[in-house]
Amino acid sequence: MTQTLDPTLFLPEPEPAVVKYTVISVDDHLVEPRDMFEGRLPAKLQERAPRIVVNQNGHEVWEFEGNNHYQAGMNAVAGRRPESVRVEPFRFDQMRPSCYDPHARVRDMDVGGIWASLNFPSMITGFCGRVYSAAQDRDLGYAVTRAYNDWVHDEWWQQYPERFIPLGITYLADAELAATEIRRNAERGFVSVSLPERPHKIGFPSIFSEYWDPVMRACVETDTVISLHVGSSGMADIAPDAPTMGLSATLFGQLSLTAAAEWLWSGWMLRYPELKIAMSEGGIGWVAMLLDRLDNLVDRSGYLSNGYDHDNRPADVLRRNFWFCTLDDPSTIDTRYRIGVENIMVETDFPHGDGTWPHTQREIEKYWGHLPVEELRMLTHENAARLFRHPLPPVTLP
Numbered sequence: 001m002t003q004t005l006d007p008t009l010f011l012p013e014p015e016p017a018v019v020k021y022t023v024i025s026v027d028d029h030l031v032e033p034r035d036m037f038e039g040r041l042p043a044k045l046q047e048r049a050p051r052i053v054v055n056q057n058g059h060e061v062w063e064f065e066g067n068n069h070y071q072a073g074m075n076a077v078a079g080r081r082p083e084s085v086r087v088e089p090f091r092f093d094q095m096r097p098s099c100y101d102p103h104a105r106v107r108d109m110d111v112g113g114i115w116a117s118l119n120f121p122s123m124i125t126g127f128c129g130r131v132y133s134a135a136q137d138r139d140l141g142y143a144v145t146r147a148y149n150d151w152v153h154d155e156w157w158q159q160y161p162e163r164f165i166p167l168g169i170t171y172l173a174d175a176e177l178a179a180t181e182i183r184r185n186a187e188r189g190f191v192s193v194s195l196p197e198r199p200h201k202i203g204f205p206s207i208f209s210e211y212w213d214p215v216m217r218a219c220v221e222t223d224t225v226i227s228l229h230v231g232s233s234g235m236a237d238i239a240p241d242a243p244t245m246g247l248s249a250t251l252f253g254q255l256s257l258t259a260a261a262e263w264l265w266s267g268w269m270l271r272y273p274e275l276k277i278a279m280s281e282g283g284i285g286w287v288a289m290l291l292d293r294l295d296n297l298v299d300r301s302g303y304l305s306n307g308y309d310h311d312n313r314p315a316d317v318l319r320r321n322f323w324f325c326t327l328d329d330p331s332t333i334d335t336r337y338r339i340g341v342e343n344i345m346v347e348t349d350f351p352h353g354d355g356t357w358p359h360t361q362r363e364i365e366k367y368w369g370h371l372p373v374e375e376l377r378m379l380t381h382e383n384a385a386r387l388f389r390h391p392l393p394p395v396t397l398p
Helices: 102-112 138-159 175-187 210-222 244-250 252-265 287-301 314-321 333-339 360-368 373-387
Strands: 024-029 051-054 060-064 067-069 116-120 192-195 225-229 277-280 322-326 344-346
Touching: 024 277, 024 344, 024 373, 102 138, 116 225, 116 373, 138 175, 175 210, 225 252, 244 252, 252 277, 252 287, 252 314, 252 322, 287 314, 287 333, 314 322, 344 373, 360 373
Parallel strands: 024 116, 192 225, 225 277, 277 322, 322 344
Antiparallel strands: 051 060, 060 067
């Protein structure tokens, strides 16, 4: 049944977009629904699963191990009137149903002209499962991690397997268990796992630690793409009294730059040349600059280590093993040849405040319409379909 949306909170329903491009968005989000964990944990743990509670302000929030986890206002604002958006918890009736319901999501994807979508978790999952991995009861945390993946498989991806790209999480507090969960998911068709950009920032060993070797091996052996989402390890360091929301959002690119540099210098891509890393929600404006800096390290300053040398250039590894995504990047899309057109993908970031829905088609035409058709096809869908092994419709545009 279609939910009636409060007209004081929501804009009028948009008209379906004129579809000029086949679009695969590699960075969207699902909001964990109220019933996500019902009946999905072992009986002895079920009562302690994450659950929705109503707090003293009448907000619906997630409770897990005695802590509350909120939906920040910009997390689920697709279709909202701009003046109605606040950085505060939401109730589910203040979100479009497509935030948490796969059937409604596909309807909204059709309205926006989106063929397929890869969806990251939201607040109670911490983008990469860090909330569950930090559970005091490790058995509970591991069980909730598996339950989340089971729900994504059963209730999200399998409802529309051609429209959703299956991305899972894993249990970060035990690398062997993490690898086991990656393999379990891969066996049933998952093609990506969300890992924290900078795990040492959220209490786990750094990416430079041998701790992560079982995870890297599992990803390579199952052809699982590692997806690194901005904010998965916390936001930028903000000065006291600074405007937190605006400054944090401004620094997304800086967060991705730092994470990409650390993963590159960790050496995992030298040990495992087939490892695939997808950077999410950081844009592409910083990538050409990073490539130039990496070449300078080889050709001028010589600050090389961790297996890199003149014959094994870090810039070449970045272009071989990393993919990047963008909402539009109108000023820096012209750096695409330096980055590699084959390494860039599009995102809509639904249902976040940055998102382009329902105007994604219009935005692509506005900022990328001048690009050669063969490049547009790569950016809008071919690169993503190849990386995530996802089917395309019988006819693709342009």
